[in-house]
Amino acid sequence: MARKPVLIFSVTAITAAIFAAGYFVGQDMYVGPRRDPRSWKESVYASDPNVQDAMQRWAAKDGISVDRAMATRSIEMMHFPDRDCVQFQIPTGSVGGVPIYCYRSDTSDLIGRPITKLIFEHSDVE
Numbered sequence: 001m002a003r004k005p006v007l008i009f010s011v012t013a014i015t016a017a018i019f020a021a022g023y024f025v026g027q028d029m030y031v032g033p034r035r036d037p038r039s040w041k042e043s044v045y046a047s048d049p050n051v052q053d054a055m056q057r058w059a060a061k062d063g064i065s066v067d068r069a070m071a072t073r074s075i076e077m078m079h080f081p082d083r084d085c086v087q088f089q090i091p092t093g094s095v096g097g098v099p100i101y102c103y104r105s106d107t108s109d110l111i112g113r114p115i116t117k118l119i120f121e122h123s124d125v126e
Helices: 001-026 047-064
Strands: 074-080 083-089 099-109 114-122
Touching: 047 083, 047 099, 047 114, 083 114
Parallel strands: none
Antiparallel strands: 074 083, 083 099, 099 114
């Protein structure tokens, strides 16, 4: 009769040990992007005028440099028919929000370049 509780406890303990070992091994094998403080500078979007404007706005909220504001963030772009939006993503598992800045091209200047303006901002995220 005493064998059944011992068996249940043993199976539970072994299962918990396997789960814990798998979790920690999985953490060591994480292949997602490692955050280098300069990684945002290597983004294909870093030189985009809308991204530059959004970075300036994001840094100005805390009164810090763009380098410091973007140190742990990556740049994501979303293109919609009526707007282009910029997001500054945080690493997986981090705490904090993701600011979003959306721009629309309304007209063009005298030499045909589009003039964009900020039409939406969601940056009260921290």
